[in-house]
Amino acid sequence: MKITVRGLTRRYADTAVLDQLDLDVEPGECVALVGRSGAGKSTLLHLLAGIDQAEAGSIAFDGLRIDTLDEAARTRFRRQHLGLVFQSWNLVPSLSALDNLRLPLELIGLRGDEARGRAQALLERLGLGDLAHRFADELSGGQQQRVAVARALVHAPSVLLADEPTGSLDADSAAAVMRLLIGACREAGASLVLVTHAAEVMGQADRLLRVEAGRLRPA
Ligand SMILES: Nc1ncnc2c1ncn2[C@@H]1O[C@H](COP(=O)(O)OP(=O)(O)O)[C@@H](O)[C@H]1O
Numbered sequence: 416m417k418i419t420v421r422g423l424t425r426r427y428a429d430t431a432v433l434d435q436l437d438l439d440v441e442p443g444e445c446v447a448l449v450g451r452s453g454a455g456k457s458t459l460l461h462l463l464a465g466i467d468q469a470e471a472g473s474i475a476f477d478g479l480r481i482d483t484l485d486e487a488a489r490t491r492f493r494r495q496h497l498g499l500v501f502q503s504w505n506l507v508p509s510l511s512a513l514d515n516l517r518l519p520l521e522l523i524g525l526r527g528d529e530a531r532g533r534a535q536a537l538l539e540r541l542g543l544g545d546l547a548h549r550f551a552d553e554l555s556g557g558q559q560q561r562v563a564v565a566r567a568l569v570h571a572p573s574v575l576l577a578d579e580p581t582g583s584l585d586a587d588s589a590a591a592v593m594r595l596l597i598g599a600c601r602e603a604g605a606s607l608v609l610v611t612h613a614a615e616v617m618g619q620a621d622r623l624l625r626v627e628a629g630r631l632r633p634a
């Protein structure tokens with residue numbers, strides 16, 4: 416999907432964290448966001464995901480203004496079209512890895528063998544097939560992170576938003592996560608916006624943007 420952001424402004428108290436920010440992401444494009452801590456990278460991703468609301472500006476996906484949708488419509492849009500890898504979106508600890516992946520499918524009406532098959536196949540691609548029936552809270556941090564990425568991809572979203580998805584991972588897990596995210600872009604044509612500090616991750620993006628003084632500029 417094409418992402419079009421215009422004049423996006425988000426304030427906390429008296430400070431505009433994002434100040435009339437513009438962004439265009441083409442369908443299937445992979446954009447990496449960098450910037451110092453506190454610059455507003457996570458704020459921008461939360462706004463794009465529709466889980467936070469701006470004071471001003473517009474956000475459109477293929478022309479659909481999600482900022483003007485009501486909460487229920489925005490939630491439906493998110494479940495259908497967006498894949499999110501956010502630190503705050505933990506797995507459900509009391510569900511198995513497999514059931515964590517079945518959940519987003521169930522929310523869009525996919526159940527039974529098809530949902531189970533899709534979830535299992537994706538876990539296997541990630542080298543997590545053997546852990547499918549393990550409870551999420553019995554997985555290592557790196558394994559949980561990879562399952563969280565699988566959960567973000569399992570419903571084949573057209574937009575992926577990832578906030579430091581390789582942050583806490585060892586080199587092998589980080590490479591596996593990036594293969595998946597970039598693969599979703601290159602193969603399935605999803606648009607990807609990801610925040611990262613890792614040079615090797617930046618190197619895989621089509622475009623690198625820096626969040627600075629509330630706006631974006633080429634990095
Ligand atoms: N819920 C909040 N309430 C008040 N200030 C916030 C809140 N969320 C973020 N901020 C502030 O907004 C700024 C940008 O935060 P954030 O988007 O998390 O930065 P980054 O992800 O680039 O490190 C920071 O100064 C942070 O303190």
Ligand SMILES: [Mg+2]
Nearest residue numbers: 456457458578
């Ligand atoms: Mg952040």
